[in-house]
Amino acid sequence: MKKNIGAKVRGFPTPIILVGTTDENGRHNFATLAWAGICCSEPPSIQISVRLSRHSHAAIIANKAFSVNIPSNKFVVETDFCGIASGRNLDKPATAGLKVEPGPVLGVPLAADFPVSYECRLTHTVHVGSHDLFVGEVVSCLVEESLLNEKDAVQASKMEPLIYMTEDAYYDLGPRLAPSFNVGKALMPGREQGA
Numbered sequence: 001m002k003k004n005i006g007a008k009v010r011g012f013p014t015p016i017i018l019v020g021t022t023d024e025n026g027r028h029n030f031a032t033l034a035w036a037g038i039c040c041s042e043p044p045s046i047q048i049s050v051r052l053s054r055h056s057h058a059a060i061i062a063n064k065a066f067s068v069n070i071p072s073n074k075f076v077v078e079t080d081f082c083g084i085a086s087g088r089n090l091d092k093p094a095t096a097g098l099k100v101e102p103g104p105v106l107g108v109p110l111a112a113d114f115p116v117s118y119e120c121r122l123t124h125t126v127h128v129g130s131h132d133l134f135v136g137e138v139v140s141c142l143v144e145e146s147l148l149n150e151k152d153a154v155q156a157s158k159m160e161p162l163i164y165m166t167e168d169a170y171y172d173l174g175p176r177l178a179p180s181f182n183v184g185k186a187l188m189p190g191r192e193q194g195a
């Protein structure tokens with residue numbers, strides 16, 4: 001039995017990322033976003049949703065570029081800090097002790113110690129309401145080498161990303177459950193069950 005709790009977005013687990021930008025004064029900034037995800041394969045693209053009032057919002061419009069940085073669980077304090085302080089009046093990377101390095105293609109600020117970072121060139125801006133949806137084409141994907149297997153696939157157990165539950169808390173990823181595009185085959189009609 002489900003209860004209709006109204007027009008709300010509750011109970012929706014999301015990734016947690018830090019968007020990296022450079023403002024009109026050349027200052028680097030990181031802001032924490034939960035509303036983010038992959039949205040296209042060709043060209044490889046990421047969407048992020050940014051409230052119009054954020055300092056990062058103006059910087060993305062001005063530079064037409066941003067980075068997406070995935071923290072590991074050991075950066076949970078720095079991650080939360082970048083979601084409650086604004087780069088408008090604070091040097092967040094320096095205050096949080098987050099090392100910044102320029103992206104190899106666009107020069108956007110990357111969080112050097114996070115396991116995965118993407119450089120994105122802004123391709124679409126969709127005005128939704130309180131937030132603008134920015135779509136960025138991925139032009140480089142930087143992955144900590146020790147996380148990669150021989151096929152350049154990222155090993156989740158080593159990456160230790162954070163999962164976010166809206167209005168609640170950050171969680172660890174948890175154990176690997178089942179292989180994707182695979183475990184569901186057990187329900188394909190015509191396939192023998194069991195065994």
Ligand SMILES: Cc1cc2nc3c(=O)[nH]c(=O)nc-3n(C[C@H](O)[C@H](O)[C@H](O)COP(=O)(O)O)c2cc1C
Nearest residue numbers: 031032033034035050051054055056083085086087
């Ligand atoms: C867990 C968490 C998730 C957040 N997700 C978003 C988001 O998806 N979009 C957004 O605009 N702000 C989000 N915020 C708020 C911004 O990170 C926050 O307003 C920050 O101060 C903006 O920084 P800036 O002014 O330097 O851009 C989130 C904050 C936290 C703590």
